Amino acid sequence: MIDISKIYSILLSEVKREAPFTPKLGIVLGSGLGDFAKSLQIIKTIDTEKLSDYPKSTVEGHSGKIHFAKYSDLPILLFQGRVHFYEGYKIEECLLPIEIVKSLNCKYLLLTNAAGGINPFFSPGDLMLNKSFNSIFIKKEITKVIGAASSTTKENFKKFPSEELNQIIKKSALEEKVDLKEGTYFFTSGPSYETPSEIKMISKVGGDAVGMSTVHEAIYAAYRGINVSAISCITNLAAGISDTKLSHEEVTQTAEKVKNKFERLIKRIIATIEY
Numbered sequence: 334m335i336d337i338s339k340i341y342s343i344l345l346s347e348v349k350r351e352a353p354f355t356p357k358l359g360i361v362l363g364s365g366l367g368d369f370a371k372s373l374q375i376i377k378t379i380d381t382e383k384l385s386d387y388p389k390s391t392v393e394g395h396s397g398k399i400h401f402a403k404y405s406d407l408p409i410l411l412f413q414g415r416v417h418f419y420e421g422y423k424i425e426e427c428l429l430p431i432e433i434v435k436s437l438n439c440k441y442l443l444l445t446n447a448a449g450g451i452n453p454f455f456s457p458g459d460l461m462l463n464k465s466f467n468s469i470f471i472k473k474e475i476t477k478v479i480g481a482a483s484s485t486t487k488e489n490f491k492k493f494p495s496e497e498l499n500q501i502i503k504k505s506a507l508e509e510k511v512d513l514k515e516g517t518y519f520f521t522s523g524p525s526y527e528t529p530s531e532i533k534m535i536s537k538v539g540g541d542a543v544g545m546s547t548v549h550e551a552i553y554a555a556y557r558g559i560n561v562s563a564i565s566c567i568t569n570l571a572a573g574i575s576d577t578k579l580s581h582e583e584v585t586q587t588a589e590k591v592k593n594k595f596e597r598l599i600k601r602i603i604a605t606i607e608y
């Protein structure tokens with residue numbers, strides 16, 4: 334079993350030393366959603382390039398900044414971008430932000446991502462609450478970190494994904510009149526988009542949206558006892574569902590169009606969480 338907190342003890346103490354407060358909510362901003370940071374009151378920013386051994390994202394739009402911010406008085410920790418397994422990073426590097434959230438005693442974690450829509454009722458621009466996750470293509474890596482289930486892990490997983498946070502998200506969507514879809518997020522390893530045949534298979538086993546992140550982060554967060562939920566921005570129809578060729582530009586363009594809706598929802602979620 335890999336103990337991430339031991340590997341990164343120096344880096345974690347660097348972050349703790351820099352932290353101006355104990356955040357209540359951590360947010361990981363996915364592809365095209367990084368701009369959200371600008372709409373909050375930033376108290377302090379850590380440039381991860383200055384932290385020992387922090388993995389650097391190679392994907393456009395993932396700036397690798399960690400912000401301590403406030404909105405509606407709630408102290409928040411924001412990760413502007415993430416690293417992916419397909420970038421060649423080890424699982425413990427991909428999970429480092431989650432370990433930072435844990436080391437700062439953050440109670441809630443909201444993961445966001447860009448995803449391809451598979452469910453025929455989804456359109457680009459929709460937001461989907463991740464009601465369930467399929468980790469089958471990354472399970473082996475997750476097991477390396479979590480190991481055999483102990484009684485604590487079993488207890489933590491009963492609360493996965495966080496029903497408490499999901500309820501807050503759904504209530505916030507209703508109040509903001511955001512049509513929030515629900516479904517299963519299916520992990521694929523990338524780096525290239527899926528083939529139409531792969532999407533057909535994923536559809537048959539119940540995947541509503543597909544993406545290359547989040548699942549291992551969510552499972553690891555639950556294992557560490559954090560209340561975790563995730564929201565996908567459906568940026569495109571998955572391969573083979575529409576005739577257009579998928580591209581990272583389409584992903585970022587749709588995310589840009591959804592920005593206002595996404596910001597309203599996240600701000601309402603923040604305002605609903607009790608400090």
Ligand code: HPA
Pocket residue numbers: 447448449450521526527543544545568569570571572579584
């Ligand atoms: N597949 C995988 N990851 C993605 C997609 C997709 O269609 N869209 C955005 N991220």
